[in-house]
Amino acid sequence: MSTADRRLLAREATISTAVAATLAAFLLWATPPGIDWAAHAYQRTFLLQHGFQIWNNFWYAGRNSFITYSLIYYPLAALLGIKVLALASIAMAAMAFSIVVFGQWGHVSRLSSRSFAVLWVGIIGAAAFPFALAVSFALLSIWALQQGRRGRFAVGSVLTLAASPLAFVLLAVVVSGAALARGSLRNVRVQIAVLAGCAVGELLLYRLFGDGGRFPFQTLQLLPGLIFCGIGLMVTRGVAAAKPLYGLFWIYLAALLTAYVVPSSVGSNIERIRYLALPLALIAVALRHWRPLWLVVPAVVLAAVWNATPIAVSFLRVSSDPEASPAYWQPAIGYLQAHLSPSWRVEVVDTVEHWPAAYLPDAGIPIVRGWYRQSDFPQNELLYDGGLGARGDEGWLRRMGVRYVLLADAPT
Template identity: 55%
Template sequence: MHARTTPLAREAVLCAAAAAFLASLLVWLGPPGTDFAAHAYQRTAFLQHGFALWNNFWYAGRYSFVTYSLIYYPLAALIGIKLLAVATVSIAALAFAVVLGREWGPTARWSSWTFAVVWAGVVLSGAFPFALGAALALLAIWALQTGSRWKFGALAALTAAASPLAFLLLALVLAGIGVGRWREGRKLLVPAAIIVAMGGTEAVLWRLFADGGRYPFSWEELLAGCVFCLLGAALTWRVEGARPLRWLFVLYLGANLAAFAIPSSLGENVDRLRYVAVPVAVLALSLRHWRPLPVAVVSLGLAASWNLTPLAFSLVNTSQDPASAQAYWHPAIAYLHRHLSPSYRVEAVDTAGHWDAVYLPRAGIPLARGWFRQNDYPQNRLLYSDDGFGQTAYLRWLRSLGVRYVVLTDAPPDYSARDEAKLLKSGKSGLTTVLRTSA
C-alpha cells in the first residue's frame, strides 16, 4: 500500500508547489484581481468593526458577511489577502491531484497538472472566498473517498461557511457521483443528509438576511455554459469510468438553466466552474484516450477559451489603473470630509478596478454603490439601462438614495458607469461642479 500511495503523494505535492509558485507570481507581481477591491474593503470593515451584520457604507446600507462568507474575512484579517490566496490555491491543487489520482489513477495526471497551472490564475479574478471554498470542497471529497464521513461533514460545513457558491458546486459534484453510482447509494446517504442539512441552513440564512439582490445572466454566458456541459456530456457518454463526470455535466447544465430562468443573486456566478474548464476537459478527453483527435483538439480549444477569457479580461482591465493608489483619492476625500453632512451619501462613478468602493468608505464616507454587483439590482437598475438615461431620471435616482455629491474620476469606468460618466461629462446632468483636481 505504501509503494502505491507514494507516487500519488509526490505528484500531489509537486502540483501544490507549482500552483503556489504561479499564484505567488500573479498575486504579488501581477495586477490586483477584479474583485480584489471588494475583499480589501470587507477585510478593513472586519478589522475595524468585527463581525458586524450591517454595513451602512455600501449601497445605502446592506447585510455583510453573513450570506457571503462567514470565515474568509477573519482568515484574511489574520494572515492577509495575498498569502491566504496562495495557500488556498496550493491546497486546492494538492486535493485535486489526490482526488483524481485515487479515482482514475495515472490517467488523470495531466488533468492534475493543468489544474495546478490554470487554477493559479483564479487570483486574477479576485474570487478569493470562492477559492477558499473550492479548496475546502476538494478536501471534503478527499475525506469522502477515505470513508471519513464526519470529516467530510466538517469540511462541507466549512465550505458553506467560506462560500455558498462553492458549496453549491460541491453539492452538484456529489449529486453527479450519486447518480453515476446509484448502486452504491447507501454509502452516500450520510453525505447526502449532511449536504441537505447544510443547504437548509444556508436557505434559512438567506431568508433571514434577504437583500432582494439579483446578479445578471446574459444569453451569451448561458450559451457558453450550455455548450461546455453538452460537449462534456457527449465526450463522456458510454466512456468506462466517466459516469460521475458525465452526470456532473448533465446536472451542471440544469443548474445553468435554472439560474438563468430564476432571477436571484446567483445568476451568472453559477458559471464559476469555468475557472477549471481546461482541467475538466483534459480529464474527460484522457478518459477517452483523446479519440478522435480532431474532436479532442477542438473541444480543448473551446474549454480553454471559456476558462481563460475572464482571466484575460481581468488582467487587461486592472493593469495600470491609476485609481488603485490611495493617494489618488486624497483630494476628493479631503473635500468630502470638510463639506459632507452625515445626513447624505456620495455617489462615486464606479471605476474598472472598483477602488472607489475601498478608499471612500474606508475614510468614513458612505456610498450609494459599492462593489457587489448583486446589490445593484433592483436599487441601481437605472445604471444598467440599455437605452441610457437623462438628467431627470438620474437626479431622481440620486435623490432617492440621499446623495449630496458625485465623484467622477479620469480612471476607466466600469461598464455599468459608462452612461453615467458620459452624462456627467456632457454638462447636462443638472449638477454643479464644486471641485476639480489633478491626479
C-alpha cells in the same frame, strides 16, 4: 492502493502543490492586485475596525455584510493577511485536486492535476479569494468522501458554505453528479442529508439578512457553458470510468439552466467552474485514450479557451487600471471629508473596476453603491435602464440621501 501508486500519488501531489504555490506567490507579490482585491481589503479593514458587525452603513445606502457572502473568509484574512491566505488556499486546492483525481482515476490524471496547478492560480487575477478558499475546502470534502470519512465530509461542507455559498453550490453539483452516476441513493444518503441541511441553513440566512439582489445572466454568457456540457457529455458517454464526469455534466447543465431561468445572486457566477474546464476535459479525453481525434481535440481546445479567457482578461484589466492607486482618489476624499455632513451620502459614478467602493468607505464616506453588482438589483435597477432621464436621476438621488456626486476621469 499499492505502494508504487502511493509513491506516485505523493509525487504528483507534491509537484502540483509546489507549482501552484510558486506561481501564486509570484503573482500575489509581484503583480498588481486583482479585480476584487480592494473589496476584500476594505471589508477586512471594516472587520478589524468594527469587529464582526453585520450591518455596514457605508455601502448601498446600508447593507448586511459577511453574513450571506462569506462568514469565515474575512476573519481568516484579518488573522493571516489576504496574500498569505490566498497562497494557502490555492496551494491546498492544488494538492487536494491532485489527490482526488488520482484516487479516482490513477496515473491517467497526471496531466489534469498539473494543468489545474497552473490554471487555478489564475483566480488571483479576479481576486475571488473567498471562492478560492471555499474550493479548497470543497476538494478536501470530496477527498474525505473517497476515504469514507463522512464526518470530515460534513465538516468540509459546512466550511465550504461558510467561505462561499457559490462554491457550496458547485460542491453540491459534484456530489449530485457522482450520485447520478451510481444510479442509486443507497450509499449517498448521508451526503444528501448534509448538503440539504447546509442548504436549508443558508436559505434561512438569506431570508433573514438577504437584500434581494440578483446577478445578471445573459444568453450569450449561457451558451459557452451549454457547449461545454454538451461536448463533455459526448466525450464521456459510454466510458465506464468516466461515469462520475458524465453525471457531473448532466447536473451542471441543470444548474446552468436553473441559474439562467431563476433570478438570484448567483446568476452568471455559476459559470465559475470554467476555471476547472481544461483539467476536467483532460481527464475525460484521457479516459477514452484520446480517441477519436475529431472529438477529443476540439473538446480540449474549446475547454482551454473557455478556461483561459477570464484569466487573461482579468490580468489585462488590472495591469492597465489607473484608478487602482489610493492617491488617485485622495483629492476627492479630502474635499468630501471637509464638506460632507454625516446626514448625507455620496454617489460615485461607477468606474470599470469599482475602486471607489473601497477607498471612499475606507475613509469613512458612505456611498450609495458598492462593489457587488448583484446588490444593485432591485434598489438601483433604474441606473441600468437606457431611458433614465434627468428627472428620474434626480429623484433617485434624493431618495438615496445624496449630497454630492463624484465623477472620475477614469474609465466608467
